[in-house]
Amino acid sequence: MEPAALRSLVEAGPSDAGTVVARLFRALREAVRSGRLEPGVVLPSSRRAAAALGVSRNSVNAAYELLRAEGLVAVDGRRAPVVARVEHIDDPVGGAGEGPALSARGRTQCRDLRARLYAHPSGRFRPGAPDEPLFPRDVWARALRRAARTTLGPMRAYDDYSGAPVLRRALAQHLRRERGLLVAPDELVVVASAQAGLSLLATCLCDPGETVLVEEPGYLGARAAFENAGLRVAPLPVDDAGADIEAAQARTGARIAYVTPSNQYPLCTRMSPPRRAALIAWARSARATIVEDDYDGEFHWRGQEAGAMQPLAPDAVVYLGSAAKSLLPALRVGWMVAPRPLAGALAHAVRNAGCAANVHAQLALAELIESGAWKLHLRRVTRTYETRARVLTEAIRAAAGDRVEVALPPGGLQLAVRMGSLADEAAAVAGLGAAGWAVARLSGFCTGEEPVAGLLVSFAEADGPRARAFAAALGRALGIRGETG
């Protein structure tokens, strides 16, 4: 084979194949595989090939060695390589093959739990995310800029996986003052998200096959974290007084009870003091852990007296929070509050799992807390969201009050619209989905045979016109005639 022919071969090959070595190797491999280069053809010497291709001899030799190691060419001493006789080459490089397959466990890890919740997942009013225009972008931009110019020292690398000390100090003080927590900075572990915290608690507190109780209906992310850790998830029934440990059939032997006591997800109710006390008494006697997910604890507007559960039993509760609802999920800053020995151990787990939070976001949040800007921001968004919740609640009552039950939630970003039947739920989800609204079906949060029917609706973006448009669409979806029929 002449060097010029080799050059044509490479030039005709895929131009995206990266380095010279990879391009040459892939062009020749494909030529042998397709029969274009027949057994016995002598390739140019590396010196001549290098000259023709305008590359180094090292590169040509590397490509030839790759071909030789795959048995596609034979090399005899210092002579030029000869194309070998090969039965067949199974697979074109990067060809039809699908690539690595998921394991059985992998199919669980990679499932999309939320698919069953939505008819139109990317529509308006999707539960979970705050209203972007409320994000204090200028304050955050300035804080980030200062953070980036800070000398990080040990924080730049791998020394302390509990989180930036300045954030843990600021956050501990904030949580003590605003949520009543009993927490010192070394009882806080900062992570990339509350979801990462749930994943760590699932693997660190439980062995495979053990049971955890999750509110029913309940947050799918928690269920995913526990199931992905190989745990058995059993229902912790919820009514209007919150999770009821006495009604949980699997409570004996359960290692964790996962609850959202301040604003039950998705029913938007608050756990009563006796239910809290009963849950704590159970956890103490069962030596189980209460995982308190206070996902939107920073902006509640009523029923605040009770505060979080953690100060009632700091020995039995691990508390989770994050900046996802108060600022933005995409910041990926969450935190866990745990008794000191556990917090210290969890920091190592954060390192081993690789789920620490970005340092500049940590420093920026610390600055916002310390300057008081976060508190001002929280007050502002709480007022806004309370107004929107009222507006949406009233619009829904006006449009469909006889077919649904809707109560003003204690806070947060979403409200539950209860319905009398799954048929109504299905009609509402389909009709609203077709009209571009991303409501979630309440039954999707249930695992049992008697699911709650209704919708989880975000009011994060529900100003007056949008609230009325939504309510009108809900009425139409339920077949209710408007007043001006």
Place this chain on the structure above:
Amino acid sequence: MEPAALRSLVEAGPSDAGTVVARLFRALREAVRSGRLEPGVVLPSSRRAAAALGVSRNSVNAAYELLRAEGLVAVDGRRAPVVARVEHIDDPVGGAGEGPALSARGRTQCRDLRARLYAHPSGRFRPGAPDEPLFPRDVWARALRRAARTTLGPMRAYDDYSGAPVLRRALAQHLRRERGLLVAPDELVVVASAQAGLSLLATCLCDPGETVLVEEPGYLGARAAFENAGLRVAPLPVDDAGADIEAAQARTGARIAYVTPSNQYPLCTRMSPPRRAALIAWARSARATIVEDDYDGEFHWRGQEAGAMQPLAPDAVVYLGSAAKSLLPALRVGWMVAPRPLAGALAHAVRNAGCAANVHAQLALAELIESGAWKLHLRRVTRTYETRARVLTEAIRAAAGDRVEVALPPGGLQLAVRMGSLADEAAAVAGLGAAGWAVARLSGFCTGEEPVAGLLVSFAEADGPRARAFAAALGRALGIRGETG
């Protein structure tokens, strides 16, 4: 009991106990537990208590209900609560108890793997972290500021867990051009760290009990990720030509081979083309996955022709990279390159595990790549690190050349100093540790019976004076007399 006495009790209780409900509950609980409040004592009515304490009746009632649910007071209709007769209350709230215990699995998840590597882990020259003064802080600060002011839309929340589209586009182009990868934006998944990527691959590609091959000696973080996923880690022997799949006794049935072909960690050698081809041939026939950790691929200064392994077999390789070495570990931005179907599945796993990367860091990195600032930065740090590597290599040779073997690495941030015996290694680690140098022992990266002896030394901060100070300390630790003895 008079309301005033109740007030004294609360005021004498812990002042840090958060909300009124928590303080009242904890003060009364402690008083009953210690016997200070005897059975039969009648507490003030909620109205009188609220007036005395200056709080709402709701708060007092909540605290009384918590006490009642724990059986500490009896309530008869609307009368004031009476302290009950209780045998004993096990545990003071937040008292001596250690809190939740780790499970058996949890003890593995939370172990500190690296403890055995160092005599002085927080000393100078610790391997792994780049030199902070080289971080382009002003460029990064400006990019972050612009990122924070960008309207995020769907990126703000939970819609796409593959990573910011703009970063995936920029990164795919960069990896194609600079590392020769075959990658489209939708074959990239951005994660909080390469370590998070390893954890996900361990759980998504393997079932518990399956075998993975890890280079021996090899990166402890990879071993941790695989062991934490319940996998059996078997050695993939490494020599100066890199990992040798033919020498891996457990290769039959192994699901993953983890390699660092471009700069073996910790030996700082480069895998030869025939070894690469043999590994690929094995992976294809075994239907196994090669996990290529290209942890410092952005700044190599020699032997670049071969590029990454991924373009030789994009169907069998999952490629990992991160900004940890080129920018800072604390940014928590890493990436995986995987065939399209796997990449799509892994994005769901990122969501379920909660290990996505901060959005502003993603946007800032995208901007740096697109503006060319990253390439300039990489060129600058590569030159600097090459100089430092040469200076340190020569200083070590001058100080201890007859007792150690040290070669200029192909790139990166650290070099291996081989020694003739574990006794020399121990003397060097102890002596250097006592003098404040955080070298890692090479034997600590081994699991077998014939560990490699020597040191892994970072040259990230090794300017001339520091390099000579280190070399002199190494000479002293090994008992070598200086020239001016």
